[in-house]
Amino acid sequence: SQQGEEDPQALSIQEGENATMNCSYKTSINNLQWYRQNSGRGLVHLILIRSNEREKHSGRLRVTLDTSKKSSSLLITASRAADTASYFCATDSAGANNLFFGTGTRLTVIP
Amino acid sequence: DTGVSQDPRHKITKRGQNVTFRCDPISEHNRLYWYRQTLGQGPEFLTYFQNEAQLEKSRLLSDRFSAERPKGSFSTLEIQRTEQGDSAMYLCASSLQGAIEKLFFGSGTQLSVL
Numbered sequence: 118s119q120q121g122e123e124d125p126q127a128l129s130i131q132e133g134e135n136a137t138m139n140c141s142y143k144t145s146i147n148n149l150q151w152y153r154q155n156s157g158r159g160l161v162h163l164i165l166i167r168s169n170e171r172e173k174h175s176g177r178l179r180v181t182l183d184t185s186k187k188s189s190s191l192l193i194t195a196s197r198a199a200d201t202a203s204y205f206c207a208t209d210s211a212g213a214n215n216l217f218f219g220t221g222t223r224l225t226v227i228p
Numbered sequence: 229d230t231g232v233s234q235d236p237r238h239k240i241t242k243r244g245q246n247v248t249f250r251c252d253p254i255s256e257h258n259r260l261y262w263y264r265q266t267l268g269q270g271p272e273f274l275t276y277f278q279n280e281a282q283l284e285k286s287r288l289l290s291d292r293f294s295a296e297r298p299k300g301s302f303s304t305l306e307i308q309r310t311e312q313g314d315s316a317m318y319l320c321a322s323s324l325q326g327a328i329e330k331l332f333f334g335s336g337t338q339l340s341v342l
Contacts, residue, residue, distance in 0.1 A: 121270075148329055159232070159319055159333030160271065205270045209329075214284060215261060216331060218270030 121206045121219030129225040136193040138222040140206030141186075147209050149182055150216070151191050154203045163191075163204075198228045230254060232334035234320050240340045241310055248306045249337045253322030260303050261331065262295055263319040271319055277303060278325060310341045 121142040130136055140149070148167050152160040166173045166182045166189065173180045179192040193200055203223045207216040233252040241247050253260045258279050263271035274293065275285045279300040288294070292310075297303040307314055317338050321331040 150329070152333075157335075157338070159321075159335045160331075161333070162330045165329050207270075214259075214278075215273045215276055217273065218263075221268075221270050 121208060121217065123204070123206060123219045123222040125222060126220070127223045127225070129227065130196055132196060132198055132226055132228050134196055136196050136200070136224055136226070138191045138204050138224070140189045140191070140219050142189075142206070142208050142219070143187065144210055146184075147211055149189050150207045151178075151180060152205045152207060152218075154205065154221075156202075160205065193224075196226045198226050200224060201226045232320055232322050232332050234334035234337050236337055237335065238338045238340075240342065242342050243310060243312060245310055246306065246308045247310055247339065248304050249318055249339075250302060250304050251320030251334060252302045253320070254332055256324070257322035257332070258300065258325050259323045260297055261321040261323075262303070262305050263321065264289070265317040265319055265336070274305075307339075310339075312341045315339055315341045
């Protein structure tokens with residue numbers, strides 16, 4: 118079974134708008150990461166947030182983490198058509214040596 | 229190209245046949261992971277290696293699945309007696325030791341079992 122679930126499953130927005138995706142997970146974590154996957158390709162690491170952090174920024178990306186609610190959100194500001202992809206959260210736990218991925222949010226940015 | 233390389237990109241096989249996939253990680257990465265991804269789902273962890281040692285294999289889907297990394301460089305994933313339910317994308321990733329924090333993925337092998 119997978120650790121996380123993303124919400125919404127699919128999101129369609131106009132270019133220039135902001136996109137927000139949410140991730141919920143089940144157990145205590147060390148780190149939470151977000152990955153992006155273009156159709157038919159491998160995943161690309163976007164950003165990592167540690168369990169003792171609450172917010173992190175990288176370019177147009179903003180990630181928040183609420184460990185009390187076991188949830189995270191990814192905000193992409195000023196979206197571009199090239200941001201069209203699936204986005205996955207992934208978590209690792211103490212003593213674990215692998216990542217558990219969520220079910221993903223499929224983002225479509227309309228030019 | 230210094231990224232993770234997987235071969236073949238696509239594989240079509242008949243039910244009951246054996247298939248083998250290859251993964252070449254980034255050269256300085258000593259950790260190598262295999263994941264499976266079905267349509268509309270996130271990657272599902274299968275197994276991982278640190279150098280040539282397979283440190284976690286309890287999540288391999290059945291005894292028909294096996295993986296090797298004989299010299300601590302490239303890895304192979306074999307599926308014996310394939311079933312239609314094995315149809316999926318098989319992804320390989322690598323990382324530096326202690327760096328579960330960031331995995332580098334290959335483009336995957338798409339398996340179709342007819």
